Amino acid sequence: MGKKCRFLRCNWTRNMIEESLELLRNRNSQWFVENHCDIPRRTLRYHSKSGSSERNLGCHKILTEDQEKDLEERIIRFANIEFPLTPVGLLMSRSVFEFVERYIKHPFNKVEKFAVREWFRGFMKRHPRISRTKAQPMNPARAVNLNPVIVKDYFTKLGAVIAQLDLKGRPKNIYNMGEKGIRLTVHHKQNVLALKGAKRAHLVSHEHAENVTAVACVSVMGA
Structure with missing residues (x-):
């Protein structure tokens, strides 16, 4: 069996994060702060680089709720007029990537000009009205x-x-x-x-x- 993680999922508060950042600024090691505050070093590195003490859980949406809603309506409209989008077509440059490349800071693949599949899976979960189906x-x-x-x-x-x-x-x-x-x-x-x-x-x-x-x-x- 692997080593059991002693950290519960984000069981630290904003005050604890601020305390840990202060300890890091005072040149304490990440190992010491991890054991003293019970916050993983990976989380400490993230907050140290960002300078923020806000707790952030899970993956973040690249598009806003309004933008995703508009994209959902467009996908349904394309399907209704006999030009449905494929999953690959949605991820490629002419749809999502080109828009976020122009207007939004994003983690997508700039070399292949492709939106990451993790974003697609999250988008499908957030919009249950859309589903994959076999085209005729x-x-x-x-x-x-x-x-x-x-x-x-x-x-x-x-x-x-x-x-x-x-x-x-x-x-x-x-x-x-x-x-x-x-x-x-x-x-x-x-x-x-x-x-x-x-x-x-x-x-x-x-x-x-x-x-x-x-x-x-x-x-x-x-x-």
């Missing part, structure tokens, strides 16, 4: 047609055809034919960020796989 690929052509104006125009024309052929009230004479492409190769769906509980998260992606097309034709009555 959508062909770009279909994504373009999934537009309220185009959909409304389609049903307007469909209504005109039904009226012209006198098919209203005669569902057994109305047929629809559709086709479905079935992938023959294994396809791994990509993890993306979306609103927790969302049934689907579409990600526009090109089809680069061999397919078999199944065609079905059925009337409105199901025959």
Whole structure:
């Protein structure tokens, strides 16, 4: 068994920290102050460098609450318009890193221009509305047609055809034919960020796989 730590988690007060800083300023060793005040040397070094006697527990948020709330809303909005962010995309320079690099002092990787994954894990815990989900690929052509104006125009024309052929009230004479492409190769769906509980998260992606097309034709009555 390893050596049991004799320090409880931050069981020291601000007065104790101020006393320990005063002892360090009087050229007492960190070992002596650690045993005299029951404060770990690592904590003593932190307060000695910062000059602050405020107690700080855990990891600190890089963004403010308002900034994180705005980021949460943007992530949900991107998912709703079929452009969901991936975890890697959120961490890369065009999202979080570029913003904090310009406006905020941060511990992110400046060489690779990447936000640290510890920040991402903390962000996900603080915002339970967002969850990881598997994206459903959508062909770009279909994504373009999934537009309220185009959909409304389609049903307007469909209504005109039904009226012209006198098919209203005669569902057994109305047929629809559709086709479905079935992938023959294994396809791994990509993890993306979306609103927790969302049934689907579409990600526009090109089809680069061999397919078999199944065609079905059925009337409105199901025959």
